[in-house]
Amino acid sequence: MLATMSGELPPNINIREPRWDQSTFLGRANHFFTVTDPRNLLLTEEQLEGARKTVQDYRQGIVPPGLTENELWRAKYIYDSAFHPDTGEKMVLIGRMSAQVPMNMTITGCMMTFYRTTPAVVFWQWINQSFNAVVNYTNRSGDAPLTVNELGTAYVSATTGAVATALGLNSLAKHVSPLVGRFVPFAAVAAANCINIPLMRQRELKLGIPVTDENGTRLGESAQAAQQAIAQVVVSRILMAVPGMVIPPFIMNTLERKALLKRFPWMSAPIQVGLVGVCLVFATPLCCALFPQKSSMSVRSLEAELQAQLQESHPALRRVYFNKGL
Template structure:
């Protein structure tokens, strides 16, 4: 019985937003990131991309990230005062992230294509690593722009009984820093490992004789890398993080006797 209750609790945590109690759409749950996000990862890592395909896959990547950030954001302050997060913040984060990702990816591609001293093989290899700085920087931009309201208005901090002590801008900065670091770490193995592994596998006689196997093998490698990277990145910081009351605003420290307060950093 305890096992079923534990499993039911885990399913609830994976599907229900902890602040609003609303059901998170399946494509934007962190638990469903691997099946829904792998096609985008495969597209980002395709070799010999044109400018059009680079823009398309960076747009797809940051469109998905914007929705994930919005659906998994900290909503304690908005829920507590019954004011919904304005959709304008969503579009600001979306446009900012897409613009930064496309600009960096296209700019790096231009530099590589103008580097005449690179051999074709080295050029293809370098192009495979271009998505990493583009996606990592855009992910941070996405988080900061999507959660700008948290920085300006703060997030709720709770005592050990789950009661709201107050709203803290300092806790909001901690939450965004932790989330941003998670978004930087997440694409590293996802975008690095497949490129390194495929560069080795493509030299094997099997893939050289049957080049059509390249895409299925590439997809499987991306699935494995994504499945490995996601739990590692998410586990860097707990969703319900703790902070010592001495690090928060004086008015919050004066409002409670608890030494450690909790806040939802989002995912």
């Protein structure tokens, strides 16, 4: 039986915000190590729904007897790992941040193993951009959906741009050392992120994303906020790829000269995937933590129309806040 909140838990735990202080890098890193934990993918439907119920009940002032603060925070992080912060909808499994490490280590490892032939480049860049498109759409900011036409155009443009970039760089790499050639996939991924993320979130750039005051009260939509949000996501995604795509090539270049890989060349792909995975376990949460999830900007940096509107309705307001997406 559910009771009104008068038991063990204090009524003022703000589970709308992360557990750790998001104004510090360390606090954000702790938050994202929890959010990107791949073990969240193994949670059952029952566990996800149980976490959602616990969180929603607590927000309404209801708590099951015996629920501890640690259990409440665990439920909050399970809920956040699977449900979109703005729409509340359940996110597709491979689009969740907890899928970033296993999906990216497999795709990136294969991209870096099979980068020498044109069919392999096209196939793995297509797979990578298809995955990125799902992630970028799943982790968009705001609650306005893309139309099927917008989604299709964005996906085709981003994938074509990435494949063209990879093929162009690959043809140039034939004239340089094998080690430099190994960095072609990274250059293609970096360029593709600059194309894919803005295209998959083009609706935000056109119509804006919700901006709020410090207490979460919605004040309007801003395209300027969307530009800042998307720029921050592009930077963090490119940096996220750096360790996994820069460190393994040096190691693999050395290993391929050794007798073991010459004797068992099939081991190259699993070793590369494993190396990328080790890098991504740390790079993913640390790069997500570079910028606060609840980002902010000065009212003066907003569109003139929204500025005028806010000066009239909230004359003392200096900053607005928004979910930057991931």
